[in-house]
Amino acid sequence: MKNLNIAVLPGDGIGPEITAQAVRVLQKLSDQGHFSLTLQEAPVGGAGYRDSGHPLPKATLDLAKSADAILFGSVGDFSLDTLPRELRPEQAILGLRKELGLFANLRPATIYPELAGASTLKPEVVSGMDLMIIRELTGDIYFGKPRGIRTLENGEREGFDTMIYRESEIVRIGHVAFQAAQKRGKRLCSVDKANVLETTQLWREVMTALGKDYPDVELSHMYVDNAAMQLLKNPKQFDVMVTGNMFGDILSDEASMLTGSIGMLPSASLDANNKGLYEPIHGSAPDIAGKDLANPLATILSAGMMLRYTFGMADAANAIDAAVQKVLAQGVATGDIDRPGAKRVGTVGMGDAVVAAL
Ligand code: NAD
Numbered sequence: 001m002k003n004l005n006i007a008v009l010p011g012d013g014i015g016p017e018i019t020a021q022a023v024r025v026l027q028k029l030s031d032q033g034h035f036s037l038t039l040q041e042a043p044v045g046g047a048g049y050r051d052s053g054h055p056l057p058k059a060t061l062d063l064a065k066s067a068d069a070i071l072f073g074s075v076g077d078f079s080l081d082t083l084p085r086e087l088r089p090e091q092a093i094l095g096l097r098k099e100l101g102l103f104a105n106l107r108p109a110t111i112y113p114e115l116a117g118a119s120t121l122k123p124e125v126v127s128g129m130d131l132m133i134i135r136e137l138t139g140d141i142y143f144g145k146p147r148g149i150r151t152l153e154n155g156e157r158e159g160f161d162t163m164i165y166r167e168s169e170i171v172r173i174g175h176v177a178f179q180a181a182q183k184r185g186k187r188l189c190s191v192d193k194a195n196v197l198e199t200t201q202l203w204r205e206v207m208t209a210l211g212k213d214y215p216d217v218e219l220s221h222m223y224v225d226n227a228a229m230q231l232l233k234n235p236k237q238f239d240v241m242v243t244g245n246m247f248g249d250i251l252s253d254e255a256s257m258l259t260g261s262i263g264m265l266p267s268a269s270l271d272a273n274n275k276g277l278y279e280p281i282h283g284s285a286p287d288i289a290g291k292d293l294a295n296p297l298a299t300i301l302s303a304g305m306m307l308r309y310t311f312g313m314a315d316a317a318n319a320i321d322a323a324v325q326k327v328l329a330q331g332v333a334t335g336d337i338d339r340p341g342a343k344r345v346g347t348v349g350m351g352d353a354v355v356a357a358l
């Protein structure tokens with residue numbers, strides 16, 4: 001039987017509560033004979049700082065490097081916000097991305113029928129929406145050099161950054177996107193601004209050439225301004241979208257908010273060998289931490305993505321997705337997805353319901 005070697009990094013705030021429920025779900029699948037599990041836990045974020053003076057302690061990083069995949073809760077602790085930037089909890093994520101070469105960020109945005117009313121858009125516009133945004137995570141204007149703020153001869157200051165992508169970087173995110181599309185609805189929309197930016201003109205050329213290797217995937221291109229508009233106008237037209245770091249940063253937040261339920265959205269960040277870090281898109285929610293109020297479904301669905309993308313276990317991943325759908329159909333709800341007639345539960349109660357549905 002395949003053994004899954006998983007590093008569990010619960011982090012801060014609600015992190016420990018929600019990862020505990022995702023671990024229960026993985027253990028249930030293990031009990032059912034899908035795989036065996038090696039789980040090792042380590043502190044990260046504010047918890048890492050309190051433990052050993054750094055948000056990404058060396059022992060935690062070593063564990064993350066040696067594991068096949070990482071289940072990450074959330075980091076963030078307002079009481080540590082006065083620390084120098086490099087010691088703040090959020091630096092742990094940036095450090096892990098960099099150290100592990102996690103260049104591909106996968107963010108599904110799915111509307112469950114029971115939650116269509118939670119979106120700020122009309123239910124008929126969003127119901128049935130099921131898209132995934134793939135964002136390149138380690139390049140683009142966020143990392144390009146030169147950058148800075150300089151003073152011109154006339155004394156005026158000028159800020160500048162460099163948008164830059166190498167062909168090899170576009171190829172590697174392109175492969176991830178085409179392969180994700182093959183696992184879903186076989187449609188890929190590449191988002192750029194090729195009419196104005198040379199960098200994204202190259203992006204479009206490389207994506208088009210790559211498309212020849214994937215004849216079963218229907219490739220289209222869209223300018224980013226139109227993509228922002230189309231996500232609000234008709235989000236159901238999209239299956240997989242792929243884009244650079246900056247456009248992806250903005251569009252993935254826009255898409256996730258179409259669902260209206262932050263506690264439901266998982267994510268994956270992958271390296272070149274499909275090793276990945278899996279985490280809910282939300283933060284550490286200090287306002288509800290330790291109160292058994294947090295929705296663990298985003299983290300449970302992140303564990304499902306781990307089974308699908310790192311371990312290639314589609315059956316086990318589908319079992320998690322189906323269990324979550326069943327629980328929602330039963331009307332079980334944490335406070336953030338509460339609705340008339342729902343059965344209110346806490347974090348643990350939601351974990352109980354998913355385990356029972358499995
Ligand atoms: P947040 O996502 O933690 O919370 C925003 C709101 O959504 C809060 O009202 C919170 O109670 C609610 N919420 C979030 N997750 C929920 C869940 N699972 N169930 C129910 N309700 C949920 O964002 P914030 O309050 O702006 O930030 C809190 C801390 O988290 C900050 O320190 C921030 O830097 C950090 N943060 C971390 C990550 C990460 O770990 N990847 C991401 C975003 C923010």
